[in-house]
Amino acid sequence: MSSAAPRTAGQDHLWSVDEHLEDILATVRPLEPIELQLLDAQGCVLVEDVTVPVSLPPFDNSSMDGYAVRVADVAGASEEFPAVLEVIGDVAAGQADLLQVGPGQAARIMTGAPLPPGAETVVPVEWTDGGLGEGPVTGMRARSLTPAGADGQVQVYRPAEARAHVRAMGSDVKAGDRALEAGTVLGPPQIALLAAIGRGSVRVRPRPRVVVLSTGSELVQPDQELGSGQIYDSNSFALTACARDAGAIAYRVGAVADDAETLRSTIEDQLVRADLMVTTGGVSVGAYDVVKEALSHVGDEDEAGSGIDFRKLAMQPGKPQGFGSIGPDHTPLLALPGNPVSSYVSFELFVRPAIRTLMGLDDVHRPTTRATLTADEALTSPKGRRQFLRGTYADGEVTPVGGAGSHLVAALAHADALIVVPEDTESVEPGTEVEVVLLR
Structure with a gap:
């Protein structure tokens, strides 16, 4: 998972957003x-090209219910002068023993059934009397494919070109073609193709297992009653949903109280099912910032190279961050701030790319674009900080949603973009073109 410990710097070093992200992705x-x-591989990334072993479809087959005939036998057929053919039997999908269609003959054929020897084309049942000998079907009404009449004949009222309504062998993919290339994310259509060409399993990078836990003695589960000074734990739900949205298998751990030993024990217990751990809360400079207390000295002789580096980033929101590895397998751990917006923005900027890297994807970042700022007044931003404001994006324009406060969850719920204000910019006037990170 991780091959090296993250870089460290002095306690007062102010990391840039790019430096912190670069350190994560390098580790x-x-x-x-x-x-x-196949079904277990959904959402995973292929690590090798998949070649088609057999053509798809594997044989010429009918795309319609109708009659398999020779072209010459229906040439010139019309409602006034229909071609009358002898029905020699049925050809159903999956049938192995096929009829031989000779001159003046027709084989009743079902959709997906192989084209029988001697037949050159398929006449849809709508172009016939359905084998009932009732005369033309006025306006070519659709009728069901019924058994031949007492005389075993069918009347055909239209000519058909060679191989009309025939799906040619290999018309989808041919044997030896590359069905899927390495790096493809397997969604439902790709799973369908693999099954169609006979692949029951594939070699992939598995979806990462991400464990999310929040810290804070004030946190209460959403279905419980709030006491004095308590708030509902939204971060662990938000970040677990974010991890799943990024492609991971995510496990949410209930909020851990502000006790360093309890937190350390909980994290150690969760390592068995984690390819990546994410904590939220307890990373700033408060007296009860237990994540720092629990993890600052986590490395020992048996875990050389492990350890969490707690940093200050030149960004708003999300200044306090932690990153490193923990446990015998050097499982990456990202410690995010506890304010809801701070943790969400931090996830999008740092955790999502880490998850996508674990998956083996080439493009690990959210897409960005340029957009015109529409606002009632100028946006302000602290000098030296890269600010990320919530916004809504449409048709090349972006509008701020809510204020800059890192606790504004309601505004976050209505945002679909992040407005990026660079470190050297303290004010952005309406009408200015800005960078936008697209969240959906």
């Missing part, structure tokens, strides 16, 4: 490939 490594059954 986190893609997970080792494994062989998975």
